[in-house]
Amino acid sequence: MLELNFLPFPTLETERLILRKVTMADSQDVLTLRGDIDAMRYIGKPISTTFDEARDLITRIQDGLENNTAIGWAISLKNNPQLIGTIGFHQIDKQHYRAEIGYMLLPQFWNKGLMSEAIQQVLDYGFNTMKLHSIQANIDPNNKVSAAILKKYNFVSEAYFKENFFFNGKFMDSEIFSLLNKR
Numbered sequence: 296m297l298e299l300n301f302l303p304f305p306t307l308e309t310e311r312l313i314l315r316k317v318t319m320a321d322s323q324d325v326l327t328l329r330g331d332i333d334a335m336r337y338i339g340k341p342i343s344t345t346f347d348e349a350r351d352l353i354t355r356i357q358d359g360l361e362n363n364t365a366i367g368w369a370i371s372l373k374n375n376p377q378l379i380g381t382i383g384f385h386q387i388d389k390q391h392y393r394a395e396i397g398y399m400l401l402p403q404f405w406n407k408g409l410m411s412e413a414i415q416q417v418l419d420y421g422f423n424t425m426k427l428h429s430i431q432a433n434i435d436p437n438n439k440v441s442a443a444i445l446k447k448y449n450f451v452s453e454a455y456f457k458e459n460f461f462f463n464g465k466f467m468d469s470e471i472f473s474l475l476n477k478r
């Protein structure tokens with residue numbers, strides 16, 4: 296069985312980014328991110344509109360860390376501590392050494408290669424430090440950018456579920472991508 300310990304919190308660094316702990320001081324930026332209609336388009340969760348929702352999300356991230364059941368990083372540029380996105384592993388299946396990766400970024404920072412940088416570092420952490428055997432991503436098949444990034448890091452499409460996700464009164468398809476630890 297996989298044993299995880301996220302304390303002390305593993306701050307990660309890329310060429311342009313710091314991946315750091317999310318704190319209550321990030322509430323406004325989390326609300327901006329989770330309230331952004333474009334960033335939320337393919338997330339399959341309601342758009343946040345209140346500070347309470349942002350604070351609840353931060354509390355859930357902190358609980359995941361304390362219980363070693365999930366890890367979420369705030370993404371910040373090296374020259375500015377503002378949270379511009381999030382990335383992390385949730386749905387960690389310790390029995391089978393598998394976790395699901397999730398990520399999002401504020402639209403003004405898209406298409407600069409930033410999430411590619413973050414994902415590369417987080418995959419390294421997942422495979423080399425957490426000792427995961429496989430990592431999956433569950434995407435809306437219309438999310439071509441997310442699929443492109445996953446393919447760039449050698450994820451393969453592993454399953455396509457038809458109308459298995461009920462959201463906003465509609466049944467939607469989902470596609471599962473996965474990557475095995477071959478390091």
Ligand SMILES: CC(C)(COP(=O)(O)OP(=O)(O)OC[C@H]1O[C@@H](n2cnc3c(N)ncnc32)[C@H](O)[C@@H]1OP(=O)(O)O)[C@@H](O)C(=O)NCCC(=O)NCCS
Pocket residue numbers: 333334335336337338397398399400401404405406407408409410411412432433434435438439440441443444447
């Ligand atoms: C998905 C997301 C995180 C990408 O972040 P990003 O920093 O813009 O991504 P990058 O710049 O690192 O890479 C984007 C890649 O997609 C490609 N791309 C951009 N638009 C594209 C499109 N319409 N179709 C296909 N590929 C596209 C880019 O060319 C780039 O690939 P390359 O590096 O090989 O050139 C960002 O768009 C986002 O936050 N989206 C909303 C949240 C979301 O959907 N999260 C994923 C849920 S599974």
